[in-house]
Amino acid sequence: MSRTDLIGLLPSEMEDLAVELGASRYRGRQLATWIYRKGVCALDRMTDLSREFRAALADRVTLRLPEIERVDESGDGSRKLVFRLDDGARVSAVLMPDDDRMTLCLSTQVGCGFECAFCLTGTMGLDRNLTTGEIVGQLLAANDLAGEEHRVTHLVFMGMGEPLANYEALATAIRIFTDARLGVGYSPRRITVSTVGLVAGIEKLGRDELKVNLAISLHGASDDVRSRLMPVNRSWNLATLMDAVKKYPLAPRQRVFFEYVMLEGVNDSDDDARRLVRLLRGVRAKVNLIPFNDWEGATFRRSPLARILAFQAILLGSGVTTTVRWSKGEDIGAACGQLRESVPA
Numbered sequence: 001m002s003r004t005d006l007i008g009l010l011p012s013e014m015e016d017l018a019v020e021l022g023a024s025r026y027r028g029r030q031l032a033t034w035i036y037r038k039g040v041c042a043l044d045r046m047t048d049l050s051r052e053f054r055a056a057l058a059d060r061v062t063l064r065l066p067e068i069e070r071v072d073e074s075g076d077g078s079r080k081l082v083f084r085l086d087d088g089a090r091v092s093a094v095l096m097p098d099d100d101r102m103t104l105c106l107s108t109q110v111g112c113g114f115e116c117a118f119c120l121t122g123t124m125g126l127d128r129n130l131t132t133g134e135i136v137g138q139l140l141a142a143n144d145l146a147g148e149e150h151r152v153t154h155l156v157f158m159g160m161g162e163p164l165a166n167y168e169a170l171a172t173a174i175r176i177f178t179d180a181r182l183g184v185g186y187s188p189r190r191i192t193v194s195t196v197g198l199v200a201g202i203e204k205l206g207r208d209e210l211k212v213n214l215a216i217s218l219h220g221a222s223d224d225v226r227s228r229l230m231p232v233n234r235s236w237n238l239a240t241l242m243d244a245v246k247k248y249p250l251a252p253r254q255r256v257f258f259e260y261v262m263l264e265g266v267n268d269s270d271d272d273a274r275r276l277v278r279l280l281r282g283v284r285a286k287v288n289l290i291p292f293n294d295w296e297g298a299t300f301r302r303s304p305l306a307r308i309l310a311f312q313a314i315l316l317g318s319g320v321t322t323t324v325r326w327s328k329g330e331d332i333g334a335a336c337g338q339l340r341e342s343v344p345a
């Protein structure tokens with residue numbers, strides 16, 4: 001029988017497992033508390049579990065943090081963690097300190113299959129989905145590395161891959177992250193899922209009442225521009241996408257985030273800004289303008305700062321909350337759209 005990976009099991013599944021091994025459900029809850037609440041991933045440190053139970057577990061399960069192959073430190077304080085997974089595939093997660101926040105940017109797939117024209121990850125193609133355990137493992141390993149004082153406070157699914165294309169693993173990971181009693185215990189409001197705009201996934205995320213923040217990678221305010229940048233727009237166009245976004249359940253002060261990469265001469269004109277304002281009418285929106293991060297072989301250029309600020313001014317002038325998000329970790333290839341790790345031969 002193949003071994004079960006403990007990291008990635010729901011607390012309720014750990015309870016079931018305890019019963020299967022002849023122990024009480026309570027033992028399963030203790031196990032979940034050790035792993036998710038205390039971040040302890042070694043059975044021999046779980047001192048309140050009986051020797052017999054630990055031995056039975058040791059025969060049945062695996063329990064270890066994913067291997068961090070490399071940590072790259074940026075001059076701006078962010079750190080890129082490169083994980084080497086069991087099959088040799090690599091993914092990265094990025095730790096970004098900011099005032100009293102520590103945000104972790106998580107990956108959900110090895111590579112990405114959506115081929116957005118301006119994104120380096122997109123040039124890799126999709127290798128495979130991550131398992132729930134591999135997603136949760138990134139957080140546990142990052143918290144372990146960051147240390148007690150600098151624990152992760154916010155989670156963004158903005159690393160490699162398209163979260164909503166790996167829906168079940170994503171949803172289970174979010175349930176583990178947000179379980180206040182036996183899981184890691186993050187408020188869903190501190191978690192953001194970013195998507196290229198997979199309408200079915202957005203609808204499902206709403207129906208499942210995971211309550212996380214939704215971020216839409218928009219990047220174009222007309223179908224013409226967006227389809228050129230993001231092939232996915234040919235399957236789910238702007239009208240369909242905005243319809244789904246408007247139906248996404250929001251708490252009273254919650255907003256939907258829109259990411260908009262600033263590409264010189266492509267999507268950054270005053271007209272584009274005005275189109276964006278019209279598109280967002282009736283949506284509780286917050287726009288993040290992302291100055292394009294360059295990579296070797298890219299065919300785009302970052303809009304000049306003055307252009308970015310003029311674009312922002314039009315949005316602000318129409319009452320659309322808009323910030324310019326300067327990516328972190330550009331010097332270590334950890335910025336938005338720069339994540340690509342070497343694939344095993």
Ligand code: SAH
Nearest residue numbers: 119158162194195196217259292293336337
């Ligand atoms: N697949 C999801 C999650 C990735 S989030 C999504 O697309 O939303 C990463 C964000 O960085 C996305 O908004 C993406 O469009 C943006 N991005 C990609 N390449 C970029 C680049 N070169 N410069 C700036 N932002 C980029």
